[in-house]
Amino acid sequence: MIKRYALGTALALIVSATAAQASGEVNVYTYRETKLVQPLFDAFTKESGIKVNVISASSGLEQRIKTEGANSPADVLLTVDLGRIDDAVKAEITQPIKSEVIDKNVPAQYRDPDGNWTGISMRARVIYASRDRVKQDAITYEELADPKWKGKICIRSGQHIYNNGLFAAYVTKHGEAKAEEWLRGVKANLAQKPSGGDREQARDVAAGKCDIGIGNTYYWALMMNSDPDKKPWAEATKVILPTFAGGGTHVNLSGVLLAKHAPNKANAMKLIDWLAGEQAQKIYADTNYEYPIRAGVDVNPTIAGYGKLNADPMPIAKIATNRKAASTLVDKVGFDN
Ligand SMILES: [Fe+2]
Numbered sequence: 001m002i003k004r005y006a007l008g009t010a011l012a013l014i015v016s017a018t019a020a021q022a023s024g025e026v027n028v029y030t031y032r033e034t035k036l037v038q039p040l041f042d043a044f045t046k047e048s049g050i051k052v053n054v055i056s057a058s059s060g061l062e063q064r065i066k067t068e069g070a071n072s073p074a075d076v077l078l079t080v081d082l083g084r085i086d087d088a089v090k091a092e093i094t095q096p097i098k099s100e101v102i103d104k105n106v107p108a109q110y111r112d113p114d115g116n117w118t119g120i121s122m123r124a125r126v127i128y129a130s131r132d133r134v135k136q137d138a139i140t141y142e143e144l145a146d147p148k149w150k151g152k153i154c155i156r157s158g159q160h161i162y163n164n165g166l167f168a169a170y171v172t173k174h175g176e177a178k179a180e181e182w183l184r185g186v187k188a189n190l191a192q193k194p195s196g197g198d199r200e201q202a203r204d205v206a207a208g209k210c211d212i213g214i215g216n217t218y219y220w221a222l223m224m225n226s227d228p229d230k231k232p233w234a235e236a237t238k239v240i241l242p243t244f245a246g247g248g249t250h251v252n253l254s255g256v257l258l259a260k261h262a263p264n265k266a267n268a269m270k271l272i273d274w275l276a277g278e279q280a281q282k283i284y285a286d287t288n289y290e291y292p293i294r295a296g297v298d299v300n301p302t303i304a305g306y307g308k309l310n311a312d313p314m315p316i317a318k319i320a321t322n323r324k325a326a327s328t329l330v331d332k333v334g335f336d337n
Contacts, residue, residue: 024050026267029061030078032254037078040283044274050267062091065259074259075268078120082168083161085255086320089116094257101273105294109315110253119253119316120275121290124309125166126249128202128213128220128237139212139242141170141250145185153189154201154210158335159327162198162216162252167326169250169312169319176325183333194336199223199230206236213237216252218289221302239306248312254290 030037034056041052055074057064062084065074077088088094089112096115103111110119127139144153156163171179191210196203201213202223217239224234241249256275262268274280281292285300291309292299299309330336 024048024267025053026050026264026271027053027055027073027075028078028271029055029057029065029074029076029259031058031061031080031084032056032078036288039287040275040280043279043283044271047279048267048270048274050270052271062088062093065093066091070261072259072261073263075262075264076271077257077259078254079257080123080252080254081161082165082252082255082316082320083323085117085253085257085316086323088257093260095260095262097256097258097269097272099269099273102276105276107293109313110293112317113315117255117257118272118276119255119293121254121281121284121288121293122251122311123254123290124217124241124249124251124311125162125214126217126220126306127240127242128205128215129240130205130211131236131238133211134238134240137238137240139240140245141166141242142182142245144189144212144242145182147185147189149189149212151189151191152211153186154191154204154213155186155194156196156198156201156214157194158183158330163214164323164326164330165252165319166214166250167330168322169244169314171322171325171329172314172319173244173247173312176329179326180329180333183329183335187333187335199233202233202237203230206233217291217303217306221289221300225302241306241309243310244312247314248310251291251309251311251316253293253316254284254288 034054041054045052061077065072079085094116097118098115102118106118170182198215198219201215204210205213220234220239223230243249256272258268258272276294278297281294281297284290285292285297289300289303
């Protein structure tokens with residue numbers, strides 16, 4: 001009797017597990033704001049019939065997935081910035097994405113050589129220059145250390161992930177010694193102690209505190225198109241796409257990772273492939289003002305107005321190896337002091 005009961009329970013468990021898989025769900029853990037990603041998930045569900053359960057947080061998702069271990073419901077981690085992508089890989093919560101769709105549509109420099117992550121869209125780290133006071137329309141990152149900008153540059157903390165990515169790219173391009181010299185030069189040119197977010201750099205340019213601010217491409221578009229209070233900050237500035245001397249513009253990613261113990265792996269792969277598809281790429285371009293990672297999808301007109309993006313060819317995985325060095329240099333030169 002006891003034996004039969006136990007067998008019944010075991011069967012019931014098998015049946016319910018099968019039912020959960022057949023119901024077509026995928027669990028997404030994300031750092032992205034719900035309003036930014038919900039249109040994507042709605043479109044995916046409409047097309048695939050697969051329900052997307054979203055768990056969003058502003059921090060600690062890697063640790064949460066790690067703590068949940070083999071029982072983690074996480075299928076997919078959707079995140080931004082090479083720093084966070086790299087943190088997730090280091091936390092060993094991922095498994096390789098094996099997909100011909102991804103390999104075909106995402107350029108190799110924007111994918112992990114080991115398959116642990118893939119970029120889904122791009123953003124560039126650029127200059128918000130005063131329309132009144134900055135005459136030039138082109139600039140290099142190297143030039144930010146030129147004394148001609150003394151007292152004229154505004155930027156957020158050098159330890160913020162966006163700057164860490166840019167500085168790590170500089171280290172990758174020029175080596176640590178040159179990067180240190182450059183960071184000292186940029187530091188010497190700052191109008192004020194690093195503070196605020198990217199939008200505040202445009203605010204301070206508009207207020208005349210500095211001539212150039214450093215920020216990501218999508219913030220300027222958001223200020224211009226979706227935030228009437230901040231529109232004057234965008235209007236006072238023009239976006240210049242800087243390049244490395246002899247190279248291109250520093251690009252960072254929003255990316256996706258497949259969780260190590262994904263319980264709905266097949267659906268997770270469907271979602272990941274779908275994110276690189278034309279419809280999702282169009283939504284990223286128009287809702288989030290990000291650059292599509294897939295060739296042939298139009299950039300949003302506001303973003304296109306910055307000029308043609310010539311992305312630097314350095315692989316993102318290579319830049320990620322210099323994150324620590326960049327962070328150490330920021331402390332060493334007292335960038336944030
Ligand atoms: Fe951001």
